[in-house]
Amino acid sequence: MDTHTIDTADTPPSQSEEETPWLTAREQRMWRAHLEVAKLLEYQLSRELQPHNLAINDYEILVVLSEAPDRRMRMTDLATATLQSKSRLSHQITRMETAGLVLRQECPGDRRGLYAHLTEHGWETMQRVAPDHVRSVRAHFIDRFTPEQLDAMYEALAPIADHLRGLRGKP
Amino acid sequence: MDTHTIDTADTPPSQSEEETPWLTAREQRMWRAHLEVAKLLEYQLSRELQPHNLAINDYEILVVLSEAPDRRMRMTDLATATLQSKSRLSHQITRMETAGLVLRQECPGDRRGLYAHLTEHGWETMQRVAPDHVRSVRAHFIDRFTPEQLDAMYEALAPIADHLRGLRGKP
DSSP states (O other): OOOOOOOOOOOOOOTTTTOOOOHHHHHHHHHHHHHHHHHHHHHHHHHHHGGGGGOOHOOOOOOOEEEGGGGGGEEEEEEEEOOOHHHHHHHHHHHHHHHEEEEEETTOOOOEEEEEOOOHHHHHHHHHHHHHHHHHHHHTTGGGGHHHHEEEEEEEEHHHHHHHHHTOOOO | OOOOOOSSOOOOOOTTTTOOOOOHHHHHHHHHHHHHHHHHHHHHHHHHGGOOOOOHHHHHHHHHHSSSGGGGHHHHHHHTTEEEEEEEHHHHHHHHHHSSSSEEOOOOTTTEEEEEEEEEEHHHHHHHHHHHHHHHHHTTTTTGGOHHHHHHHHHHHHHHHHHHHHHHTTT
């Protein structure tokens, strides 16, 4: 996630009354905090996965496949689940295939094509890495909220996730 | 940001009492909501910048440079400010230079090297795009919080941003 923040320090462009108002200072500080946490957290979690020779996107694929029936998914569904373009996912799966973590296979009798399977090595890798990753997630994020904050954050974010999921794929 | 979620559906690896406990269901749902919002929001904001021929990282660079004294920054400082590696930033600045948005210049008498300058075209581009971007940020994020939620989110996130900023660059 990137810190695509909004400039308020300088003179904003003149706005008619029809236009969207600029962010207030309170909105702005929250927006910047969100962007910073999203970006820095991804950076830190990635760093802590490096000793396992896994990129954070690789770990995500391992988790999604491990939760799928028969530990496999159609490439198109996997792209949707991980919010990636098909071409980017394809490159990633090629790298992960080389590392022995997944296998790409055509499904006989299914014209809709290719599946990505989690290999036994991929499954074991996820089992081995998960405790370290949970430790990172707790240390840098989850354990830094009170139980009340945790629930309040969920209440606030869940409808936004729904909204954004609904927009995805629409023109 | 990626949905590197944690598997709890399947049997977790056995853990001694010394080890970090697995995420609870309440922690898990919040963690997933955060990841999803971070990722989907970046996707949606990027999509809405496309008509302006700007990637979200480009917009960020425009904002950061526009807020800098003389609208210029040392490349190394710009990399730090945007949390990018120097090599990735260098590629991005090359693309933005081609688009006439920034200029890379050596600073006479400063051995520490290259500066990125915002061009007049870059400045005008940011001014033109910013109202649309604010509209997107409001529609998909900021206006979806109550004022109380906005402040509560800031209170919760700001210390985490501080923590993560402090870790950055450390071995």
